[in-house]
Amino acid sequence: MNPAKRLASSLLLSLTVLSGPWSGVAAAEATPERNQRLVERAFANWSAGRGSLFDDLLSPTVVWTIQGSGPAAGTYHGREDFLRRAVRPFAQRLATPIVPRVQGIWASEDQVVVRWMGTATARDGAPYRNEYVWIFKMAGERATQVEAFLDLVPYQDVIDRIALADLSPAAPTGERQAP
Template sequence: MTIFRTFHRVGGQSRAALVTVAVLSLGLPGAAIANTAGTQVQSADSAAIEQRNKAVVEAAFEKWRGGTYVFAELLAPDVVWTIHGSGPVAGTYRNQKDFIEQASRPLTSRLATPIAPEVHNIFGDGDTVIIRFDGTATTTSGAPYRNQFVWILNMKNGLVVNAEAFLDLVAYQQVVDNNAPRSE
């Protein structure tokens, strides 16, 4: 209980800080932690990177919610994007262009409105950001499209370099199979 209260009071220090608190609270002989200053610097750097990554994703989703296409600026050109599940779109895409052409465009070309994301949670852990959101749009036939998503995004220098996506692939495929693409 003491460990949890100490961790909670510190307000989200890194796991290394939690381990330090746990070891010290046990009162084990010789439990001194070497290089505490180095650990604190690493913790501060990790926390700063985590906050920056979360802020980048939050800002992108705010722009997306406003109707701006954000994938070109959020994804690294060589992003590896995996869609989990079964169905024609499930698989791994090895770059931004491949992901957009093979996975995103088949759906978005059959939507009369952009997908409007409603973010429920964003979690950060160092270079990883996990976002859970719902997406809604109207198809080219006028039917509603609704889906739920969880994306696990690994970031580097403010860009997504690796992503895993979980969504209802049946809902995705129904839009692709039952709606004509927009004429552009």
């Protein structure tokens, strides 16, 4: 077979393989890795003080569920609802932003699981430490659902101990903070 016919046959065979029922396998395998890289990048930026994890990663219509019991536990509908009712009230009581230390990130299909530790200093000088597991359900390049696990006792202790009325107008906005 001459080289031109061999090339044409190879191209035809390649197109047949790519359009077959198994053609989605490579794309499906790429999605978990892509999602994991998106989450890794968002956490790296957060840790470095760049951007906002919530703006960078969450869909505006995200459904965020904090598991457990206590006033902060429950489901928040939309990024702004979550920021307004859970993130900002907590972050405004901190003197320093939470610094995340990722312990592991795993991805499977459209879900990414992050286990991380967060540390900060409250406005009264007391340390804040907590461990988190967040499960992101990704669609495109955004998380559309998040399930969060954390010890709500230290979170609620900061909320209860430091009144918002005691805060100066220069309080941090808390967009980079996490409950």
